[in-house]
Amino acid sequence: MEHVQGRIFRDITLPDVRPAERTALYVALTETLARLHSFDIRTLNLMEYGRGKGYCKRQVITWTKQYERSAHTDIPAMNQLAQWLLDNLPSNDNEESLIHGDFRIDNVIFHPTEARVIAVLDWELSTIGHPMSDLAYFCSPYFWPSEVPLFVRSTDKKFSEITGMPAFEDLLIIYSHCRSISLPIPDWNFHLALSFFKLAGILQGIHARCIIGNASGENASIYGAMVKPIADYGLALVKRGNLTLPDTSKSSGELFLQSAKGQHVLEQVKSFMQQHVYPAQQEVLEYYIKNENSPVRWKKPLVIEKLKEKAKAEGLWNMFLPAFSGLTQTDYAFIAEETGKVFFGPEIFNCQAPDTGNMEVLHMYGTDEQKRQWLEPLLAGQIQSCFCMTEPDVASSDATNMECSIQRDGDSFVINGKKWWSSGAGNSTCKVAIVMGKTTNSSSSRYKQHSMIIVPMDSKGVEIVRALKVFGYEDTPHGGHFEVHFNDVRVPVSNLILGEGRGFEIAQGRLGPGRIHHCMRTIGAAESALQLMCARAAQRKTFGKRLYQHEVVAHWIAESRIAIEQARLLTLRAAKAIDTVGSARARKEIAMIKVVAPRMACAVADRAIQVFGGAGVSQDFPLAFMYAAVRTLRIADGPDEVHLSAIAKMELLEQSKRFAAKM
Structure with missing residues (x-):
């Protein structure tokens, strides 16, 4: 009790x-x-x-x-x-x-x-x-x-x-x-x-x-x-006899059924994508090619803004957040896959990273004033945000290495440190950052020495140093990835989230659902790559045969379909685990999908590039950009090796309990 x-x-x-x-x-x-x-x-x-x-x-x-x-x-x-x-x-x-x-x-x-x-x-x-x-x-x-x-x-x-x-x-x-x-x-x-x-x-x-x-x-x-x-x-x-009840025994192996509302919203999203988002791809692509070297590239093309307003008007907005959408993680997982099939798809529905994670943090842990000042405009799509955790001068696979300091000084906190790979910082509407750093804390635990704090991007001392490129791409559609320095940045004590030393606690709450979203969007991207691969294999000929008639290409197609289905099932299982037992108890499932989904998508994109030949690595097709984007996910939110070590540790612990029970 x-x-x-x-x-x-x-x-x-x-x-x-x-x-x-x-x-x-x-x-x-x-x-x-x-x-x-x-x-x-x-x-x-x-x-x-x-x-x-x-x-x-x-x-x-x-x-x-x-x-x-x-x-x-x-x-x-x-x-x-x-x-x-x-x-x-x-x-x-x-x-x-x-x-x-x-x-x-x-x-x-x-x-x-x-x-x-x-x-x-x-x-x-x-x-x-x-x-x-x-x-x-x-x-x-x-x-x-x-x-x-x-x-x-x-x-x-x-x-x-x-x-x-x-x-x-x-x-x-x-x-x-x-x-x-x-x-x-x-x-x-x-x-x-x-x-x-x-x-x-x-x-x-x-x-x-x-x-x-x-x-x-x-x-x-x-x-x-x-x-x-x-x-x-x-x-x-x-x-009056038995009531008509849903029958899941006839689901043909449908292991992860959505709610009726989830199914309805998914159909709405699919229809919206078909009618509005897919047709806009060429216009969006031409905008970014045209403004590749112009400051305008950090602004969204008008067509995206119009589509966002339309999606919002149709109620297809903030679907990632259960408290606002009424959807489970399993429900939203299917939707995230659908939006991930187009590189700017998630933003149309205000479901883009890192804003989704930041909104979850503010919703779960923010004060009423923090919600009023920052969460409400984020939910409305009026502003965007970035998340500053990774640092250039330390090995960030061990987050306890963090050097950025958040020190109390009277009624303020003073932030000093360097961050990089701060995604979204280049957006013209990026108005706020959530920064993680070390605070003075007497706790002996290395996991209770870090805090998260809200920093307005126009604060004195915030310096946006440079845009980092991923395989030569700036990733302007997603606001880029920036190196940001914080030089004696002073913010009110009220900007601290949850309390001193609670940073890792917040991070775990933030990253659980976020990894489901990342992985399902990645699966959506892999589906697009496979679709392009199949179309190319059916259209092109070599040595008198269609490409798909060559056994090696046919095998690539088959292996890609198998890998996508495996990754999807594993990710849906993780989503179901979060729905039923919460993020903390679903850690192993979440870690597994974080390894599996990006690896799978990289392999599928690589096969598609191979089928396209030289065209696959050109700017004429989205495959090279897609590969660059999904390859980063093998590092973002922790590299594969960290997750593999965590999976092994949890598995060994579970197995040791079984051994002990048998002895």
């Missing part, structure tokens, strides 16, 4: 949050319930916590007795429903899990700023029992009879019609994926009817106590009138 600081929502309709956050909160709640039901009760020594087997039968008997003891009048529907439940017990009534018994949104504590459950409250009804009864009780608001008021709520709409409330089917899919079970759920009508029978029994008990003067709460007296319509509804549920 421990005290936690967070948010409790008393109204299950969440009237005071944005629709996107409403979605994210209910998704997080569903994932928490799935994790609760996935606990190994034997490992936790909870086998004696409840009677377990036969839970549903005991519940019917218990609540029948409860109702009969407190009944103030005869309600035939309650008697009929009780009998139906006894006659139709689930065939698997021996299933055992830790269940909460009263799981709903007002019985959990959410993180102060994130859509993440940090504590579950009110365990009085918890026991060992059938998890589907817990799930059905949690989902009961979706089936609530219209003639009965839904306890605490601030709207007359049906629960499922509230803007931003996820579809019941989506929650079932999320739950089933978290627990690795198939849909439809057996005996779902039974579990749902049992939930309403239980609710009717609870309400009858409250009413009975009200009659004798023992009930508390101003609404206690009205609960008696709710018993009959709830019992009638429960009986109607069982009489």
Whole structure:
């Protein structure tokens, strides 16, 4: 047991949050319930916590007795429903899990700023029992009879019609994926009817106590009138047959299903890309070629600005941030792949790095004032940003080598140091940097000596030294990669993010989802390279045969398809892991994709270049630029070797636990 600081929502309709956050909160709640039901009760020594087997039968008997003891009048529907439940017990009534018994949104504590459950409250009804009864009780608001008021709520709409409330089917899919079970759920009508029978029994008990003067709460007296319509509804549920539920057993190996909203947004993005983004590629390319040596190259072409406004108007904006989009990491992973097929695609939807990572940092860790001053204009697309972490004078694969200092001086922090590969610093709209450096900290841990701070780019002492080239490319479409010096730069103490010594903590929170985005965009780029390779192989001839008719080229195509599919599955698995267990516990999966995806994309781009011959390394085709861009990802956010070492360390630790368990 421990005290936690967070948010409790008393109204299950969440009237005071944005629709996107409403979605994210209910998704997080569903994932928490799935994790609760996935606990190994034997490992936790909870086998004696409840009677377990036969839970549903005991519940019917218990609540029948409860109702009969407190009944103030005869309600035939309650008697009929009780009998139906006894006659139709689930065939698997021996299933055992830790269940909460009263799981709903007002019985959990959410993180102060994130859509993440940090504590579950009110365990009085918890026991060992059938998890589907817990799930059905949690989902009961979706089936609530219209003639009965839904306890605490601030709207007359049906629960499922509230803007931003996820579809019941989506929650079932999320739950089933978290627990690795198939849909439809057996005996779902039974579990749902049992939930309403239980609710009717609870309400009858409250009413009975009200009659004798023992009930508390101003609404206690009205609960008696709710018993009959709830019992009638429960009986109607069982009489109308099984509800139509999503079926994941017929998914043909579709391991990572999106929510209904995720699928809808993906189709919107695909349509937008086809209608507007792909046709604009030539115009954008000509702009950057024309202005290659002009200062204008750091400004966006007009067509990009117009497309951004159009995407924003259509609601295809900030899709990377669950609290604003209502999408899971798995949902957004598919979208990131689609936008990654065009080099300027992510920016059209305000989903470009490094702004996405910086916005996540400010959203998760920023103060209200930091959010107002910097996050809001970033989310609106009014400004852009850069992230300053890597340094030229030290081996940055070990981030603890950092020399940049952030020192307290009265009401200010003074920043001194050199940074390079500060992506996005060349954008004409880059107005702010998030800088990581060392602060004076008494902690002996080398991972608690660094902090992150907000530095406006127009601060005195900020010097943009030069644009760094990648294989000769300045990468102007993405704002370039710059060397930036900070010479006695002074900013207010209030610009510090989260607190002194919290830099690595922030970095890990920032880089987890960001690596999913990077890798899926990289997979999108690899798909484009493969498409170009296939088109070239079908059009060109050598020695009297089409290129694809040469076995070596055919094998390159096959190997590329295999590698892309492997990388995609691994990345989606990492996205699912973040959705279900969080970034910290998905470290190995994230590290693996950071190695696999860039290596795969480099290999695919290299094969495509080989098929194109000399044209492949020219400016007439995007392959050389694509190769340069994806090759940097084998170094950015940590080189392959660092991730491989981390993967090996985690694997050895896991294997050692298995060895110990067998001994």
